[in-house]
Amino acid sequence: MESKAGTTETRSNITASDGEQVAALESLQFTDEFHRLILAPTSDNVTSLTALLELPASRALELLHSPASAKLIAAPAPSFEALKGNFLFPSNTTLIDQAARSSVFAGGVNNTNNKSNAPETTSNNSTLNLEKAVKSEPAETESSQPLVSDPAVEKRNFKRKDHEKKAKGSTKKSKTAANDSSVGPEKLPYVHVRTRRGEATDSHSLAERARREKINARMKLLQELVPGCNKISGTALVLDEIINHVQSLQNQVEFLSMRLAAVNPRIDFNLNSIFTTESGSLPDNKFPSMVMPLIWPEVQVNGNKQQHQQQWQFDALQQPVWGREVCNNYITPENSLLSYDSSANSATLHANQTENGAMKSEEVPTVRVVERLL
């Protein structure tokens, strides 16, 4: 039969090994939590990842073995690559997508444990509904849309396999999910668990399994983040790579800070003057000129602020190129951390300025100034 062939094909694609099954189970852990988070209004983008991902830990969650989750494991791969440039937790949204889809199926299968076409249609509808809800999330849900139709089809095929599994003596357990009192408008009062053959079903091992699978999900995120970890299998080796990476980054920071300290003892960061002179009125292409005078081998210490302020404005009017020669009449009376010589007067001048200067106006030009650096 076509569907059977399709089933086996997808199965082979996903390599229905134990590892994948575990991964399939793990993706459903986040079902209820993400469900709530999606449907509840997420206020801002600065929600903590720990808050987001720690929620499953606070519950004694039961897993619903939805066969469609096997398909979901293949789904995150393209979205990971799409979001590769975004270092910060691209797979958050991927997990949200997974949970969106899996929670739909959870709701669908919950109604009837056995074969019938009703849950599939309802799951289709609720998929669309949930899809609309998920659309309100940031734009990364686009990747999930083409996959909506597929899981529904797969689900039907997988259901048949599921019954075979049941016949093999898998156990079933139901527990009241503790998330009834939570915000989500769609309630899931009972979550049925279907464990694999030979696995214990008491609460401790289930919780431990949930925890382990959560850890595996995080490890996958880490593997995406650290370059070169994708091909490595095995937690210990991946951890090795991560440790190496962190150590190398820390060493780089040390080295760079030493380098910055030693670049030139007479280099000044005259950001104060920048702030006072240019209060955000510079166009962008002038900013490199502003930064250049900062990083300046100090020629003279004397000079008053007036002079060099005027000179900086003069320079700003030109079209400077980064690294181009600059006039040598720049006077940099201020001193900074990166300079040896510091005259007392200029330091006090500085002191007065920083304390009294409007910090707000400082921040905006600072950012724009150094943005050019970046």
Add this chain to the structure above:
Amino acid sequence: MHLPHSTLKQEFVKKWIMGLQRCKFSNKKMSIFERKKAIKLSADTAMASARKGLTCWSRALISNPDRPVPTTTRRASSACKKIVKRSRRIRRTAKCGAARKGQITRSIAQCLVRKRTQILKSLIPGGEFMNEVCLIEETLDYITSLRVQVDVMRSLASASARASEPHN
């Protein structure tokens, strides 16, 4: 934490510059090592505060900014210990007579993983107090922040090097 890379950079730069300015007034003359320490301290604090207290490592870093420089001698010793332990365990199970290879490898793997997590805990600021789940999340965040820090510092160093060239 859906902060994109660039806003994190901006936050870090802002706070770093503020920190550097404040350091200015403390010591008129500093040796190069003191300056390096001050730079690094202000950079680390800026990076941690750019996180706005959402992560555990940032709070730990702010409260205890002085961390020992990571050493690289750990790896060889751990590899040796691993070999010794493995041989010991195999000898032990050979004595018992049980041919449970799966369990042996699993326990060895667990031991390795445990060692690695201990090392990772020592690397991440404030890592000793986290469980495994939190540790991995903190590592994710810490790695991205370190990357941002390295990027900014590197661009600054290269810019200053370029600027000082024509005047030497």
